[in-house]
Amino acid sequence: MLNQTPFWKYIVVLFVVGLTTLYALPNLYGEDHAVQISATRNTTVTQNMTSDIQASLETAGIDIKRVEFADERILVRLNDSDSQLQAREFLDKKYKDEFVVAMNLAPDTPAWLEAINAAPMKLGLDLRGGVHFLMEVDMKSATDKALEDLVGDFRTQLREEKIRYRSVRQLSSSVEIVFRDDETLEKAQFFLRNTYGNLSFTERSDLTLRATFSEARLAEIRDYAVKQNITIIRNRVNQLGVAEPLVQKQGAERIVVQLPGIQDTAKAKEILNATATLDFRLLDQTNDVRDAVGGRVPAGSSLVYHQNGQPYLLKNRVMLTGNHIIDANSSTDEYGIPQVNISLDSKGGTKMSQATKDNIGNPMATVFIEYKATDQRDAEGKLVFEKKEEIISVATIQARLGNSFRITGLDSPKEARDLSLLLRAGALIAPIQIVEERTVGPSLGKENIELGMQAIIYGLIAVLVFMLIYYRAFGIVANIALVANLVMIVGIMSMIPGATLTLPGMAGIVLTVGMAVDANVLIFERIREEIRDGRSPQQAIHHGYDNAFSTILDANITTFLAGLILFAVGTGPIKGFSITLMIGIATSMFTAIVLTRVVVNAVWGGKRVDKLAI
Structure with a gap:
């Protein structure tokens, strides 16, 4: 008999529809207003704090749903935005700078769905609300850093070439290099000009050679600073689990950052502005640190304090900067003591090898450097950043180091994890300042969602009614496929990591609903034609599906390719539209061709049918 579906096809269809429905379910549970408490670099959040926080909030008369501890963070779930604001202000006063207290929206997904990693769709800034930042890279710091690296390179290479100099x-x-005589200056100038083609060298009368960046090199440094900061900001926000950000370049020096779902702009600023790295420097063992503490710091050295408060005298010359770190992970040594394993790029490995080969047995300090914004501004109106240094470990160089080594002397496994996370996320090439800040309120996002949902529902109802009236019993089959198509789109969007639903994305869903019914119309009209040509109902169904398939496939492939091009070249809203469009095309092909065929075969296939209700 015609139109009989093998049992395995029923299982496949039920599995696909059931799986996507299961992962679409978290979207029905909504989100809670929440306050998140997380640790700083020097503190730890423990589960024992949950009962104290709950009791304190209840005593303060703040209505809470529950307090949870997970992933070394405490989440206080509340009933509304007013309670959320009160709880944030109360906990801010309670903990001050000890912990990071931030407002957020937390999915209210049941535990049994969380167990299978089911989560609601991520919503874009226009739907969920959040913060929008326009950030400007401090190009002076970027060029200063490049000049600082150049000083180290000049010293190393001139020493290797046995070219003597007075100072760099x-x-x-x-960068200014002073030599002892004309002969040495000429030799150095010949060597450096051949080595550094992107630098301009000027010889002065006082045995001084001055090196400046060419305009092409300056443009390259600035472009690299912006691109690298974009990559690092994206990695940092992703690794801290704050949101799926939109981070893109705007102009020559600016970066646009959008963080959907973030309500606490202070927390977002802290993450984005955190400009931290490491320096490795030798201890100054020829001078007394007590004289430096008393205010007499020798030339060529600086006084830096350990995180435990102990002062150290360090040489100003930097052996290696954190810019060369490509990977960092925490572990423990053979004695169970926490450590951070560092991997360097090839240039960094060469620098570390050259710096340590003559210093075996000497102590080396690992200096944690952080740039924090001050309230002051320079002559151009840009924010001034203050450099803060803190020693996190002092260790004796036991052997010549290369591309891989480890940092020891850390106080706890948590400190090792936090440090490795920060280094792995990367150090910003240059400090950044926020020049524009805009908050999209959840109320506006809610209104956009409601309007978008109305468009989807009204469009769906109109199509369902039309199909039911025009195609009767087959219209019911098409309506089942349409509803399944919508559920599958939501389920797949929820399953894909990083997929974000935006307002244009909702427009893409509306469009795919129309495209899905278009495929059903083609099939049903084909079946009608076959019946008019005198074929039996079973033959009409069989030929109707077979003959319509090639037309449907051609139309959907061309549309899918258009969506693929939009995704490849588009940004922001265009990407959101193309993602839902491509997913909708795939699901509509499945529901219109496979799902409806299975349902039709289950109802009419393999039976004697005299007339079709179509």
């Missing part, structure tokens, strides 16, 4: 020092926009 960094100026505001150049």
